[in-house]
Amino acid sequence: MQPPSDREPSFGYHNVSKRFGVVQALSDVSFSINAGEVLALAGENGAGKSTLMRILEGVFPPDTGGVIVDGAVRPIASPNEAHRLGIRVIHQEPEIVPYLSVAENIFIGAMPVLAGGLLNKVELKRRASAILERFGMLNELPPGQLCHGLGPAQRQMIEIMRAVHSGGRVVAFDEPTSSLTAEETRRLFDLIKDLRAEGVAVIYISHRLGEIIELADRLVVLRDGRVVAEQSAQGVRIEEISRKMVGRDLDAFFKRTPHTPGAQILRVENLTTDKVRAVSFTVREGEVVGLGGLVGAGRTELARGVFGIDRRKSGKVYVSGQEIRKNDAAAAILAGIGYAPEDRKEEALLLLRSILDNATLCVPEQISRFGFFDRTKAEAVLAEASKGLSIKAPGPDTIVTDLSGGNQQKVVLARWLARKPKVLILDEPTRGIDVGAKAEIYDVIDRLAAAGIGVVVISSEMPELIGLADRVLVMADGMIRGELARHEINENAILEAAMPFEQTAGTERMGGV
Numbered sequence: 044m045q046p047p048s049d050r051e052p053s054f055g056y057h058n059v060s061k062r063f064g065v066v067q068a069l070s071d072v073s074f075s076i077n078a079g080e081v082l083a084l085a086g087e088n089g090a091g092k093s094t095l096m097r098i099l100e101g102v103f104p105p106d107t108g109g110v111i112v113d114g115a116v117r118p119i120a121s122p123n124e125a126h127r128l129g130i131r132v133i134h135q136e137p138e139i140v141p142y143l144s145v146a147e148n149i150f151i152g153a154m155p156v157l158a159g160g161l162l163n164k165v166e167l168k169r170r171a172s173a174i175l176e177r178f179g180m181l182n183e184l185p186p187g188q189l190c191h192g193l194g195p196a197q198r199q200m201i202e203i204m205r206a207v208h209s210g211g212r213v214v215a216f217d218e219p220t221s222s223l224t225a226e227e228t229r230r231l232f233d234l235i236k237d238l239r240a241e242g243v244a245v246i247y248i249s250h251r252l253g254e255i256i257e258l259a260d261r262l263v264v265l266r267d268g269r270v271v272a273e274q275s276a277q278g279v280r281i282e283e284i285s286r287k288m289v290g291r292d293l294d295a296f297f298k299r300t301p302h303t304p305g306a307q308i309l310r311v312e313n314l315t316t317d318k319v320r321a322v323s324f325t326v327r328e329g330e331v332v333g334l335g336g337l338v339g340a341g342r343t344e345l346a347r348g349v350f351g352i353d354r355r356k357s358g359k360v361y362v363s364g365q366e367i368r369k370n371d372a373a374a375a376i377l378a379g380i381g382y383a384p385e386d387r388k389e390e391a392l393l394l395l396r397s398i399l400d401n402a403t404l405c406v407p408e409q410i411s412r413f414g415f416f417d418r419t420k421a422e423a424v425l426a427e428a429s430k431g432l433s434i435k436a437p438g439p440d441t442i443v444t445d446l447s448g449g450n451q452q453k454v455v456l457a458r459w460l461a462r463k464p465k466v467l468i469l470d471e472p473t474r475g476i477d478v479g480a481k482a483e484i485y486d487v488i489d490r491l492a493a494a495g496i497g498v499v500v501i502s503s504e505m506p507e508l509i510g511l512a513d514r515v516l517v518m519a520d521g522m523i524r525g526e527l528a529r530h531e532i533n534e535n536a537i538l539e540a541a542m543p544f545e546q547t548a549g550t551e552r553m554g555g556v
Contacts, residue, residue, distance in 0.1 A: 055111040058071050433453070514527065
């Protein structure tokens with residue numbers, strides 16, 4: 044429901060600008076949000092959304108302007124001050140302490156104590172159980188379970204529960220569904236609607252534009268650090284939002300250059316791991332093979348088994364007819380396999396190192412002279428590898444943790460483009476990435492295929508599989524349950540193969556744009 048137009052704004056931004064070195068991240072940004080309203084914030088990676096969130100929670104001070112709190116502009120000096128004001132930001136990459144329990148992570152900073160300051164474990168368990176039950180996750184996440192080893196979706200839900208229990212007056216969600224299943228997403232949407240009904244101001248950031256249309260009352264679009272649109276979300280179309288975000292139409296979103304796949308480049312024979320059972324498939328030169336299936340079907344585990352991260356119990360992997368030594372990722376890299384994992388922060392990036400260090404990590408022989416690091420060579424490698432990726436950063440020495448999620452993903456891609464692989468496995472390559480960056484990555488995939496590289500794309504986004512793949516292999520229960528040729532690829536065929544045991548329609552479904 045659209046809030047009354049005469050309601051005084053509760054929170055927002057007034058003439059906020061922020062510069063980092065030569066990069067103008069925000070320029071005179073102003074908009075407001077009312078209590079009991081869901082405001083969607085859309086924009087490409089690098090548009091300024093993350094910077095606005097960090098200003099809202101007191102991490103960055105604005106150069107000019109300020110944050111509106113209770114209708115007045117005021118500085119927010121620290122995250123603790125933001126929390127005292129009732130402001131909570133739920134980040135795309137969860138901030139979880141791995142060796143604390145689920146309950147301790149949910150209530151960190153606000154744990155119940157006994158007289159004398161000792162932790163009240165009984166009360167902590169009771170409170171944690173109540174909020175876990177509210178989210179329908181009490182069986183999946185027992186309060187006493189350590190968070191070490193939890194998956195991205197579980198960590199994301201803990202972060203969300205942590206923010207909600209504190210009774211925030213404004214709660215900002217930054218790409219909250221990027222790691223969630225369909226059922227978890229449905230529960231989150233119900234929760235957001237409850238928060239709105241309770242008078243909480245909700246800021247919702249998502250690259251899944253259909254979510255914005257479903258949830259939002261109003262929409263603010265950022266481009267290059269400026270507000271380019273502020274409007275009601277009622278009746279808005281995905282194409283309209285996309286056009287305002289990128290400043291152009293996206294008619295050729297899934298670009299594929301006509302080509303005929305060449306010789307077989309990758310062959311996997313009866314690969315078996317703890318999560319994968321006797322999987323066999325091939326990939327040809329210049330072919331894009333999609334891996335579809337529901338969450339937990341075994342797609343990521345298959346990729347890890349092929350690359351040599353997960354222990355292979357049996358089976359063989361060949362590149363250009365040569366067998367790769369099992370359980371040896373270094374041997375896979377030398378043979379010509381690249382792998383960009385789904386969880387880029389945990390598994391791919393050196394977060395406190397520079398773009399230059401990360402992008403050249405796998406090509407030491409190309410960036411050295413007489414055994415010593417040669418910066419000139421390294422910069423030349425980075426320049427070549429990052430063509431077409433448009434990494435938005437002040438320079439090659441920018442620390443990766445300071446980049447947006449989409450630009451971090453581009454750095455991962457640049458690393459493998461520098462290596463010039465024969466086969467590149469991309470696990471959810473556009474997770475948490477805006478439509479403009481998606482188009483850039485789709486173009487990279489097309490260029491790789493046109494150059495004769497075999498590409499394996501694991502995706503929960505149905506349009507990606509349909510738009511990109513020459514073939515789709517559909518997995519369920521750790522096995523390949525179906526193979527679809529280009530002319531056979533459609534949503535119904537993929538879902539039918541992904542649910543061989545008459546699962547309930549709509550449960551754990553794959554995602555959309």
